[in-house]
């Protein structure tokens with residue numbers, strides 16, 4: 824059904840790693856658990872942005888993807904609670 828990570832929205836087709844979970848990409852879910860366990864969207868976005876740039880993505884693209892993370896299934900609830 825969902826073809827992208829429910830935490831960071833990266834399409835699984837772009838995932839260079841080996842996925843352990845059907846819901847999350849190989850970056851978000853490792854060794855049987857989510858890498859970022861908090862529920863702070865801003866903090867999570869910062870981590871993702873840093874990782875994307877470190878992986879060689881250009882900064883504009885990284886900012887766009889970082890913005891879109893708020894629409895991922897994992898974060899929708901957290902958004903609603905804060906508003």
Ligand SMILES: [Zn+2]
Nearest residue numbers: 828831848851
């Ligand atoms: Zn992910």
